[in-house]
Amino acid sequence: MYTIGGCVHCARARGLLQRLEIAFEERRLDGVTEFRGLLAERTGGWTVPQVVIRGEPIGGASDLARLKRRGVLLARVEGDTFPVAVCRRRLAFGRLLVALVTAPRSARRAAWRQIVELRDRDGRVVERHAVSGTDLPPDVAADRCDVPRNPSDRVRGLTAIPRTSDARDGPDDECAQPDRH
Numbered sequence: 001m002y003t004i005g006g007c008v009h010c011a012r013a014r015g016l017l018q019r020l021e022i023a024f025e026e027r028r029l030d031g032v033t034e035f036r037g038l039l040a041e042r043t044g045g046w047t048v049p050q051v052v053i054r055g056e057p058i059g060g061a062s063d064l065a066r067l068k069r070r071g072v073l074l075a076r077v078e079g080d081t082f083p084v085a086v087c088r089r090r091l092a093f094g095r096l097l098v099a100l101v102t103a104p105r106s107a108r109r110a111a112w113r114q115i116v117e118l119r120d121r122d123g124r125v126v127e128r129h130a131v132s133g134t135d136l137p138p139d140v141a142a143d144r145c146d147v148p149r150n151p152s153d154r155v156r157g158l159t160a161i162p163r164t165s166d167a168r169d170g171p172d173d174e175c176a177q178p179d180r181h
Helices: 008-019 035-043 061-069 073-078 093-102 104-110
Strands: 051-053 056-059 084-091 112-119 125-130
Touching (some): 008 061, 061 073
Antiparallel strands (some): 051 056
């Protein structure tokens, strides 16, 4: 990662990598004359920070955060092959209303839809599959998501848990486990 001192975006990128416990090398460009030309030559960008993963420039702090939010940052760092499976959970309000009317005790669990998305290197969705607790799309490797193979393996509504997804936080509920309150 190419940075300069006093840069808030550099600090944001550094903090994200440290929070995710991703090892990185920081190259400070303080005092380097024509550092923007050097950046443009090495990464194709001239703003700081410039993040390079496995020799491939990905951009700045916002691009790094976008890859993390889309669930492909760790896969790129680890050198996984693409597309990768990212397990997500989405709240379906229609299902919530039906569940509240028909079975209030199971409403919280019934309101969530489980989705497996195949994503490319930039985090764009290639394919999307709705998944019940016992089936996975045939092209999704079973080791990507801990989806119970038979219904008796369910524990308190546990749904797909991402192994390689870095969806530990983020604005669009990429959390894969139900609340335990």
